[in-house]
Amino acid sequence: xxxxxxxxxxxxxxxxxxxxxxxxxxxxxxxxxxxxxxxxxxxxxxxxxxxxxxxxxxxxxxxxxxxxxxxxxxxxxxxxxxxxxxxxxxxxxxxxxxxxxxxxxxxxxxxxxxxxxxxxxxxxxxxxxxxxxxxxxxxxxxxxxxxxxxxxxxxxxxxxxxxxxxxxxxxxxxxxxxxxxxxxxxxxxxxxxxxxxxxxxxxxxxxxxxxxxxxxxxxxxxxxxxxxxxxxxxxxxxxxxxxxxxxxxxxxxxxxxxxxxxxxxxxxxxxxxxxxxxxxxxxxxxxxxxxxxxxxxxxxxxxxxxxxxxxxxxxxxxxxxxxxxxxxxxxxxxxxxxxxxxxxxxxxxxxxxxxxxxxxxxxxxxxxxxxxxxxxxxxxxxxxxxxxxxxxxxxxxxxxxxxxxxxxxxxxxxxxxxxxxxxxxxxxxxxxxxxxxxxxxxxxxxxxxxxxxxxxxxxxxxxxxxxxxxxxxxxxxxxxxxxxxxxxxxxxxxxxxxx
Amino acid sequence: xxxxxxxxxxxxxxxxxxxxxxxxxxxxxxxxxxxxxxxxxxxxxxxxxxxxxxxxxxxxxxxxxxxxxxxxxxxxxxxxxxxxxxxxxxxxxxxxxxxxxxxxxxxxxxxxxxxxxxxxxxxxxxxxxxxxxxxxxxxxxxxxxxxxxxxxxxxxxxxxxxxxxxxxxxxxxxxxxxxxxxxxxxxxxxxxxxxxxxxxxxxxxxxxxxxxxxxxxxxxxxxxxxxxxxxxxxxxxxxxxxxxxxxxxxxxxxxxxxxxxxxxxxxxxxxxxxxxxxxxxxxxxxxxxxxxxxxxxxxxxxxxxxxxxxxxxxxxxxxxxxxxxxxxxxxxxxxxxxxxxxxxxxxxxxxxxxxxxxxxxxxxxxxxxxxxxxxxxxxxxxxxxxxxxxxxxxxxxxxxxxxxxxxxxxxxxxxxxxxxxxxxxxxxxxxxxxxxxxxxxxxxxxxxxxxxxxxxxxxxxxxxxxxxxxxxxxxxxxxxxxxxxxxxxxxxxxxxxxx
Numbered sequence: 001x002x003x004x005x006x007x008x009x010x011x012x013x014x015x016x017x018x019x020x021x022x023x024x025x026x027x028x029x030x031x032x033x034x035x036x037x038x039x040x041x042x043x044x045x046x047x048x049x050x051x052x053x054x055x056x057x058x059x060x061x062x063x064x065x066x067x068x069x070x071x072x073x074x075x076x077x078x079x080x081x082x083x084x085x086x087x088x089x090x091x092x093x094x095x096x097x098x099x100x101x102x103x104x105x106x107x108x109x110x111x112x113x114x115x116x117x118x119x120x121x122x123x124x125x126x127x128x129x130x131x132x133x134x135x136x137x138x139x140x141x142x143x144x145x146x147x148x149x150x151x152x153x154x155x156x157x158x159x160x161x162x163x164x165x166x167x168x169x170x171x172x173x174x175x176x177x178x179x180x181x182x183x184x185x186x187x188x189x190x191x192x193x194x195x196x197x198x199x200x201x202x203x204x205x206x207x208x209x210x211x212x213x214x215x216x217x218x219x220x221x222x223x224x225x226x227x228x229x230x231x232x233x234x235x236x237x238x239x240x241x242x243x244x245x246x247x248x249x250x251x252x253x254x255x256x257x258x259x260x261x262x263x264x265x266x267x268x269x270x271x272x273x274x275x276x277x278x279x280x281x282x283x284x285x286x287x288x289x290x291x292x293x294x295x296x297x298x299x300x301x302x303x304x305x306x307x308x309x310x311x312x313x314x315x316x317x318x319x320x321x322x323x324x325x326x327x328x329x330x331x332x333x334x335x336x337x338x339x340x341x342x343x344x345x346x347x348x349x350x351x352x353x354x355x356x357x358x359x360x361x362x363x364x365x366x367x368x369x370x371x372x373x374x375x376x377x378x379x380x381x382x383x384x385x386x387x388x389x390x391x392x393x394x395x396x397x398x399x400x401x402x403x404x405x406x407x408x409x410x411x412x413x414x415x416x417x418x419x420x421x422x423x424x425x426x427x428x429x430x431x432x433x434x435x436x437x438x439x440x441x442x443x444x445x446x447x448x449x450x451x452x453x454x455x456x457x458x459x460x461x462x463x464x465x466x467x468x469x470x471x472x473x474x475x476x477x478x479x480x481x482x483x484x485x486x487x488x489x490x491x492x493x494x495x496x497x498x499x
Numbered sequence: 500x501x502x503x504x505x506x507x508x509x510x511x512x513x514x515x516x517x518x519x520x521x522x523x524x525x526x527x528x529x530x531x532x533x534x535x536x537x538x539x540x541x542x543x544x545x546x547x548x549x550x551x552x553x554x555x556x557x558x559x560x561x562x563x564x565x566x567x568x569x570x571x572x573x574x575x576x577x578x579x580x581x582x583x584x585x586x587x588x589x590x591x592x593x594x595x596x597x598x599x600x601x602x603x604x605x606x607x608x609x610x611x612x613x614x615x616x617x618x619x620x621x622x623x624x625x626x627x628x629x630x631x632x633x634x635x636x637x638x639x640x641x642x643x644x645x646x647x648x649x650x651x652x653x654x655x656x657x658x659x660x661x662x663x664x665x666x667x668x669x670x671x672x673x674x675x676x677x678x679x680x681x682x683x684x685x686x687x688x689x690x691x692x693x694x695x696x697x698x699x700x701x702x703x704x705x706x707x708x709x710x711x712x713x714x715x716x717x718x719x720x721x722x723x724x725x726x727x728x729x730x731x732x733x734x735x736x737x738x739x740x741x742x743x744x745x746x747x748x749x750x751x752x753x754x755x756x757x758x759x760x761x762x763x764x765x766x767x768x769x770x771x772x773x774x775x776x777x778x779x780x781x782x783x784x785x786x787x788x789x790x791x792x793x794x795x796x797x798x799x800x801x802x803x804x805x806x807x808x809x810x811x812x813x814x815x816x817x818x819x820x821x822x823x824x825x826x827x828x829x830x831x832x833x834x835x836x837x838x839x840x841x842x843x844x845x846x847x848x849x850x851x852x853x854x855x856x857x858x859x860x861x862x863x864x865x866x867x868x869x870x871x872x873x874x875x876x877x878x879x880x881x882x883x884x885x886x887x888x889x890x891x892x893x894x895x896x897x898x899x900x901x902x903x904x905x906x907x908x909x910x911x912x913x914x915x916x917x918x919x920x921x922x923x924x925x926x927x928x929x930x931x932x933x934x935x936x937x938x939x940x941x942x943x944x945x946x947x948x949x950x951x952x953x954x955x956x957x958x959x960x961x962x963x964x965x966x967x968x969x970x971x972x973x974x975x976x977x978x979x980x981x982x983x984x985x986x987x988x989x990x991x992x993x994x995x996x997x998x
Contacts, residue, residue: 013542017543020539021520021543021547024523024527025523028523028527032725032727032743033741034723034724034725034740034741035722036741037741039740040738041741043516044520048520205704222533224536228531238536239536241533241535241536241538242532242539244531
């Protein structure tokens with residue numbers, strides 16, 4: 001290794017340590033940090049954020065990246081992969097003045113505490129001034145970042161999914177809207193499953209036991225992570241040996257915590273299985289939000305709602321819940337478990353209408369950044385779109401616009417990743433089925449086969465491959481939404497006993 | 500405020516932020532950080548520790564402290580108090596080379612993970628090489644620190660309790676040994692209470708409910724802190740609004756978690772009630788280990804084992820435990836609750852033999868540093884002392900030398916603080932009784948009176964007063980162990996129905 005690459009890696013080690021601290025502070029703020037400490041905590045977050053940005057945009061970093069751009073042979077093969085990623089981030093980062101970055105980070109820390117308060121009060125107005133400041137910062141940043149992007153919102157989309165644009169998403173979402181409408185209409189002609197039993201009481205203690213048990217058998221490694229409780233479930237990968245997931249429990253909705261935990265465990269096993277050689281290089285994590293979501297959704301939808309998976313797992317669920325489901329046979333359970341109900345809450349939505357939740361957020365974000373709409377009645381706009389697309393209307397802001405923490409955390413342009421995740425997941429499943437009998441593996445509880453495929457094709461690479469490289473290398477083709485549409489039509493044809 | 504004091508306070512703010520991060524990392528390592536992540540975690544701890552030491556020993560700090568020593572009028576009255584404390588710490592810190600400090604901090608992080616492993620394996624030999632390194636570091640540091648102290652061990656004692664020496668402690672411990680021996684002999688002539696009911700099953704869920712309920716009514720504020728679980732209970736004050744305590748549960752020993760939590764809550768309310776003006780000055784916390792322990796022990800012993808406190812609280816305990824204690828009347832409960840049994844575990848010891856646990860550790864630490872004894876058979880030395888002083892012998896290292904985390908955390912010279920805490924607590928209670936009827940306040944559940952006295956005399960000052968100033972101002976006299984001896988003789992005269 002050249003002296004220059006060694007210096008580069010030393011600097012990245014420091015940035016990676018600071019990133020780990022930021023993750024820990026974030027996790028702690030959402031799980032254990034008392035509300036009264038939010039003000040003091042924001043000092044700490046701002047301090048670490050400033051240190052990190054200082055290192056990321058340092059003269060030393062500029063000098064090294066400049067050397068590498070002129071003389072790529074200073075870098076090893078792995079070093080070149082690191083350079084590509086770091087250089088791209090550097091060009092995004094350096095355009096933000098350090099003071100703005102620190103101020104923004106402090107704002108986000110406060111905004112998340114205020115969001116919790118606003119949710120309790122069910123009042124968007126409490127959160128609105130913070131959201132306004134977050135959006136104003138982002139508008140300012142877009143002005144600094146924008147180069148060849150066609151629209152302002154494209155700039156934000158790009159950060160979460162490199163190469164993604166409104167021009168690409170608009171037709172994909174139009175196709176999906178149509179396909180979902182067609183499918184939903186078909187379902188009306190089918191036999192509505194019995195799903196009353198889905199609301200039977202299951203204690204929080206039992207639900208936690210179920211969650212822990214199920215994700216263990218889905219390759220989540222407790223020696224490299226843990227499960228906690230928070231208002232909104234999330235995963236943070238402090239490092240490959242410390243992937244933390246959270247969930248929440250409702251005694252009359254065991255599916256929420258079970259599928260929620262299985263979802264987060266999909267994120268976590270991605271983090272836990274990145275090749276250790278990428279540790280402390282800043283490449284040790286998922287490559288994009290869309291690919292990350294494809295792995296959580298692969299867990300939740302492709303496995304967690306799979307017929308063959310439940311053939312194997314339903315007896316176990318029965319065993320863990322005593323007499324609760326003793327009168328529910330497997331077919332009844334499976335069909336009830338997959339009933340489609342338009343829901344107000346994205347994280348509780350069924351896999352079909354889920355996409356509509358994303359389209360609402362996408363259209364609102366696009367309007368804010370591309371059409372400069374006012375925030376004043378944003379909660380009403382939200383509610384009207386729910387009425388129009390899903391036929392249901394939130395009764396208050398907590399079940400409406402305040403349901404997700406993302407905006408409070410500055411994650412704008414992030415939501416479309418969830419929809420991309422659905423599409424990627426279906427495409428990965430299709431490719432996996434060319435390699436081995438996935439249904440058989442699920443029915444036999446042979447999850448290792450599936451995890452190994454994901455390790456080989458996705459997990460191990462961390463950020464060393466871009467999303468489209470992962471997709472092309474693993475599936476042999478560009479993003480194709482038809483796999484998702486086909487998959488869901490097959491599943492629901494069975495669940496609703498369609499002709 | 501002068502420009503110099505402003506600069507000084509800015510630097511202290513940074514040090515205080517780094518200290519808060521170190522506390523968070525410590526808390527997290529003991530509660531949520533997975534074992535496999537210990538290696539990665541040690542990078543982070545070392546990095547933050549180095550930053551902190553760099554700031555604490557910086558040229559800027561040296562320059563400012565030098566200015567203030569020559570020209571005290573550059574400082575406000577509060578500034579002078581801050582200077583006194585910071586200057587003393589600076590003189591300790593600057594003598595340690597930065598690299599050693601970082602290396603040592605990294606070692607402690609690893610050692611704590613290894614200690615957990617060694618406990619599981621019940622094998623001191625697993626932990627020994629780490630303890631040896633920790634001791635070697637401390638011997639090296641003592642060589643750098645030592646000025647006028649008479650013995651090497653005095654140097655370490657001083658860090659936790661300024662002014663404390665072997666010359667002072669040897670006679671105090673001799674007096675206590677004698678007093679405890681006399682009392683224990685008296686107890687043999689008394690009526691042994693019935694304490695079988697103390698081992699009745701109380702579920703962990705119920706115990707947590709009891710813990711949370713009891714400490715709320717002892718002024719612990721959940722808006723400024725929380726309760727968690729860890730192998731060894733502890734308190735960390737990240738800041739006055741974020742005081743974290745932990746406990747552990749044994750379904751056949753509800754007293755352990757109850758008194759343990761009450762103990763830690765005593766530390767926590769100290770941190771929660773420091774005057775906010777000391778925030779981010781590095782003076783916002785307890786002034787010494789001994790005074791800190793006096794507050795946790797005031798909670799645990801002076802309140803938590805008090806006759807009048809239990810008159811008020813026993814009905815509540817009964818209510819929270821269903822039928823468990825319905826056949827146990829108050830007198831039986833109170834006497835059983837206070838039975839004296841020599842125990843192998845310090846944190847489970849009764850208040851009398853507890854002091855002997857400390858004397859064992861004190862003598863071993865003194866021998867390591869003043870007589871250079873080998874570590875090879877330290878677990879056997881430990882076991883022999885328990886046999887001699889308490890008449891009981893550990894069956895394995897986990898119930899022997901591995902029971903406390905302190906050495907793994909580098910806290911050597913710390914244990915005597917626990918004994919000092921007992922003595923201070925009794926002296927504070929005696930002084931409080933001159934001001935109002937404490938027994939009446941406890942019997943009526945008027946805890947605020949007691950908490951207010953502690954705020955006025957102790958909590959509010961943070962580190963702005965030294966331990967002996969606190970003691971003198973609050974009680975009007977120097978440390979006097981007779982108050983402890985008198986108090987315990989009175990309590991146990993009743994419990995054992997002595998003549």
